[in-house]
Amino acid sequence: MAGARVDPEVGWDENPGAHDHDVELVLAFLNTIDVEQGTDVLTEPGRWQDWVSGLRFEPHSVDDRANGSVEQVRAVRDALRAAVADGDSPANGAGGHVRVELLGGVPTLVAGDPLGAVLAAAARLAVLGDWDRVKICPADDCRWAFFDHSRNRSRTWCSMRVCGNRTKARNWRERARLRP
Secondary structure, eight states: TTTTOOTTTTOOOOSOOOHHHHHHHHHHHTTTTTTTEEEEGSSSSSHHHHHHHOOOHHHGGOTTTOOOOOHHHHHHHHHHHOOOOOOOOOOOOOOEEEEEEEEEEEEEEEEEEHHHHHHHHHHHHHHOOGGGGGEEEOTTTTOOOEEEEEESSOOOOOOOOOIIHHHHHHHHHHHHHHHO
């Protein structure tokens, strides 16, 4: 699926539960832009439709309004990325089709379109207290979204081996250069 990259350090289950599915969906959506590769799935409608077709939506979960315009989807993605990176997001009115239904006597978020599915997954993560575990790598040449599985929620980089190491080495060289 375009925009999906699984971190080998995490080791996703082959049969993820609902929570892991929500994490994967939100991360895949946030990572439809890849700063390192210079690609953006949301630059043209065909690429967004290809991304959506790679998702497994049950036929009854997608209504006739389909998948949203690329501009609307990009506005939602950018607002979510800003919320993750900065802890704040401008109220831009962008959204998807999500409703609450009683399924089996349990209130359940039901997506009306793929964008709604992403927003429903993000809402479930927020309700479960895991939204603050969704992070954006601070490396300017990366900016990849990842899920912080650390116990104390202190992971900073998408990969300590790559981005973390680069940053620490750069900082060390700068400190060494400034020493007398």
